Amino acid sequence: MSTGLRIALIASARFPVREPFAGGLEAHIWALARTLTARGHRVGLFAAPGSDPTLDLHELPVHRPKLSAAARADVSMPDPEWMAEHHAYLRLMLDLSENGRRRFDVVHNNSLHYLPIAMASALPLPVVTTLHTPPTAWLESAIQTRRDCPVTFTAVSAHTARAWRPTVPAARVVRNGVDMRTWSQGPGGTYLVWSGRLVPEKGPHLAAEAARKARIPLRLAGPVGDPRYFTEYVEPLLGDGVDYVGHLDRRSLADLVGAARAALVTPCWDEPYGLVVAEALACGTPVGGFDRGALREILTPECGRLAPPGDAAALADLIPEIARLDRRAARDRAERFCSLQVMANQYSALYEELTT
Template sequence: MSGPLRIALVASARFPIREPFAGGLEAHTWSLARALTVRGHRVELFAAPGSDPDLDVTELPVHRPKLSTAARSDVSMPDDTWMEEHHAYLRLMLDLAQDGGRRFDVVHNNSLHYLPLAMAPAVPAPVVTTLHTPPTPWLESAIQTHRDRSVTFTAVSERTASAWRPLVAASRVIRNGIDTALWPEGEGGGYLVWSGRIVPEKGPHLAAEAARKAGRPLRLAGPIGDADYFATHVAPLLDDDITYVGHLARRDLARLVGGAAAALVTPRWDEPYGLVVAEALSCGTPVCGFDRGALGEILTDECGLLAPPEDAGALAELIDATTRLDRRAARERARRFCSLDAMADRYASLYQELAA
């Protein structure tokens, strides 16, 4: 099959797909939807309420469940957010099972929920699921319900593909891409920057400790995903040199990252890709990070240096050398390795193959 495709893009029901993004997954889905639309495909995005109105969005949750008093009093009753998300995907997948083959040429699941994966065999259209995280029990369970190759898997990095290989023997690696025009090259400056969701697995407190040891000011930016963690581990480290600047829109964040001498990236989990790395490189800002997950796939010695995981002291020792790396080499690495165009073209090619 050739020509424009009708694509259902399944996104997060928890966070809207709009700026400022809740995280890398939301930023990725927004970029992919826009890039596919620019290529002439008809993209319908199934996403949380409040998503970007410039996209063709069908809001999730489609319907909220109306639960009886008896059901709500059951000891196994989960919280309302869990139930709403579960019901949203259940309704969506039942709708796609009924008429997805008539409405779409391909369904691309970018959610982290188990139902779009578990119910994929019922959809009369090819289904692609992108593996955005290391293995989780919910997704592993969903995969094990499949008796045939009813889902085509992609992974955002070689590291992620390898982690899933015991259950997913073959997944195509299509790395996340960014629009380098939206992350322009900056001139750098005297401060360091850390950006991302402020949660324990991203380790911003370790970035603050490393910056302090190196004697460098640090700007922290991103949504506070775990208020207790922020209050206990991050807020006590803030002062005139280590500052939290808030959850910034993309343009303001790009300006902040481009004005930094280096970006600190401090994953405490096996980072499946690391969109903040690509964003920093696009801004010409070299990266100093922990050698965890896929960071080593993105960075070269010309644009970034890596320390052992969890070692803020070792990270601090690499900061000065990182700030001396060539900013043009960082920008070129982003253009060659982290291209949104390359990502969108590869997904479009896969869709065409499956639709045929």
């Protein structure tokens, strides 16, 4: 396999790609950029201001357009944050359409914005877009702007690929990977762990309810993405063994997960992938979760158990069984199925295919 491709990696303009990560998407892009660079590729990362300066960072121009008072007062004026993000991607895609061929061999879009897809035909180089979410109206519209969309699509799970199939019939599945060195096998312990963004769709309150019913301590870790939800649903469950330990960097979070008896994953939506599942398995920590989205793809009976969606009591009943699962089996599953090297191999092969 040849090396030295010039890759434009497009991230979200909403959150910086740096530790502690705002979510799984930022963690994924950071790891992908570093791994591809280590393999000899030249990776230019287009990301929000404040992203990791050790990467070849090109800050997305998220400056607000200078709108007249009349434009701002017009009934068509969208939310200012939406307008700023739109302006950033519009400027980026116009720039790549003008000089992208001189600078890059391939563009890999990991943003959730419609413009990198809608304007892909203006770029004189191949474009890959990874589908990280369930279908959205904006992206479906962008894909349908041309009868033959020039974008090569990947999806982070078979579940996500199936969800997009009416619009994207042939998305390749490339699952997000985790760094097996950072997420090393831990010793296990006496408490349960839940990690991720504390927002309603991730259901941390249900993890707290399950832990309380099972009478096993629980540690919650991650950024508070929805303060009102946290105050109304999570805070009342804190105490008596349920603790919120804050927003941790990767190393601290890996230590926390590796020292846990089991990890709880409680999606209240159809989880497109579930990076926290892969991270737990890499630490040798078995997983108990709700049977939604792609969790069934990642977990096997050797490393996890699934309860009916939203059923905290059923999840609690499974916890003793989950805690007895073999930690080495969990680690083995991560190494074979969702390691960073497996993911990088697949993306590198795709880039080569599109540029030769």
